[in-house]
Amino acid sequence: MKGTMRGICKSKPGVGAEYREDLPIPQITEDEVLIKVHATAICGTDIHLYHWNDYAQKRMTDLPMVFGHETAGEIVEMGKNVTGYQLGDRISVETHVPCNRCWQCQNGNPHICENQRIFGVTDPGAFAEYAPVHKDCIVRLDEGITYEMGAMLEAMGAGVHGVEVAKVQGKRVLVSGCGPIGLMTIGACKAHGAKQIIACDLIDQKLEIAKTMGADIVVNSKTVHLPDFVRSRTDGVGVDAVIDITGSKQAIVAGLKAVRKGGIFVSVGLPNGEVGLNLTEDIIYREVTYTGVSGRLMFETWEDCMRILQTPGFSLEPVIGGIYPLCAFEKALEDMKKGAPGKMILIP
Numbered sequence: 118m119k120g121t122m123r124g125i126c127k128s129k130p131g132v133g134a135e136y137r138e139d140l141p142i143p144q145i146t147e148d149e150v151l152i153k154v155h156a157t158a159i160c161g162t163d164i165h166l167y168h169w170n171d172y173a174q175k176r177m178t179d180l181p182m183v184f185g186h187e188t189a190g191e192i193v194e195m196g197k198n199v200t201g202y203q204l205g206d207r208i209s210v211e212t213h214v215p216c217n218r219c220w221q222c223q224n225g226n227p228h229i230c231e232n233q234r235i236f237g238v239t240d241p242g243a244f245a246e247y248a249p250v251h252k253d254c255i256v257r258l259d260e261g262i263t264y265e266m267g268a269m270l271e272a273m274g275a276g277v278h279g280v281e282v283a284k285v286q287g288k289r290v291l292v293s294g295c296g297p298i299g300l301m302t303i304g305a306c307k308a309h310g311a312k313q314i315i316a317c318d319l320i321d322q323k324l325e326i327a328k329t330m331g332a333d334i335v336v337n338s339k340t341v342h343l344p345d346f347v348r349s350r351t352d353g354v355g356v357d358a359v360i361d362i363t364g365s366k367q368a369i370v371a372g373l374k375a376v377r378k379g380g381i382f383v384s385v386g387l388p389n390g391e392v393g394l395n396l397t398e399d400i401i402y403r404e405v406t407y408t409g410v411s412g413r414l415m416f417e418t419w420e421d422c423m424r425i426l427q428t429p430g431f432s433l434e435p436v437i438g439g440i441y442p443l444c445a446f447e448k449a450l451e452d453m454k455k456g457a458p459g460k461m462i463l464i465p
């Protein structure tokens with residue numbers, strides 16, 4: 118497709134990004150489709166890219182570039198190697214672009230490919246009217262899933278992957294952090310049949326939404342000693358599983374002490390730099406399993422997300438923090454910075 122489009126572009130290294138109306142519509146390769154973006158959501162990663170931290174500097178090497186990776190849209194053009202899809206198909210996008218050649222890709226783990234590229238981070242993304250999507254990253258949306266929900270699935274999938282690894286059915290779980298992913302994780306724990314869900318955060322407003330999403334107990338971590346609190350609500354035992362969305366060092370250390378002996382701790386959130394842990398006391402003697410998840414299983418977790426979305430009583434509505442036109446992205450960022458709860462969605 119020829120012509121220009123509106124989009125948010127990182128033009129040069131450094132803080133910031135610009136909204137422009139004269140960007141070229143991406144020209145797709147034979148292995149890609151072009152989507153007309155109907156909704157796109159802002160991720161913590163986008164804030165890193167905007168602020169040009171270490172993560173951004175290492176990965177965003179090909180500027181100028183449109184960024185943004187959480188999205189849903191409709192196929193409007195197809196490369197000749199793309200099969201199984203049609204113009205007009207409604208899709209979302211897996212952001213981990215696999216190489217299909219490395220050991221991980223060839224052994225069932227393309228989501229942790231050794232040569233991973235990332236849609237909207239290393240490669241052009243979705244904060245625009247149109248975006249190029251690799252054929253291996255297309256996820257067809259089930260009927261009844263709106264574009265706004267479709268744009269939230271990628272982030273939801275990160276939390277749901279944590280829920281899958283924690284195997285929460287029948288268990289007592291602590292979800293640490295009630296940002297958008299935390300809130301969706303709580304809903305997923307509920308849908309997966311967790312016996313008791315405790316949610317913590319530092320912002321009361323977010324804890325209110327956590328209740329709506331299915332948390333049985335919510336607590337502001339500022340007001341209690343978290344491990345003691347969790348123990349007091351679990352017959353002195355601790356929770357079977359902690360899913361940490363915060364990536365905060367204090368939250369991880371406190372969360373580890375809130376897991377029962379023999380329980381599991383799953384890190385979804387990314388700490389900045391190293392975290393000091395007392396391996397002897399908190400992990401080895403207590404036989405705690407510590408693991409992390411990166412992205413989503415391709416594509417079991419996506420299937421799981423869509424199943425959860427269709428669970429009676431489950432709704433993503435409470436997780437939507439605001440819907441903005443693309444040109445107002447700075448306002449959305451500002452609202453996030455002020456601590457506004459929920460996922461911010463941009464409509465091109």
Ligand SMILES: [Zn+2]
Nearest residue numbers: 160162187272
């Ligand atoms: Zn994201």
Ligand SMILES: [Zn+2]
Nearest residue numbers: 216219222230
């Ligand atoms: Zn690979």
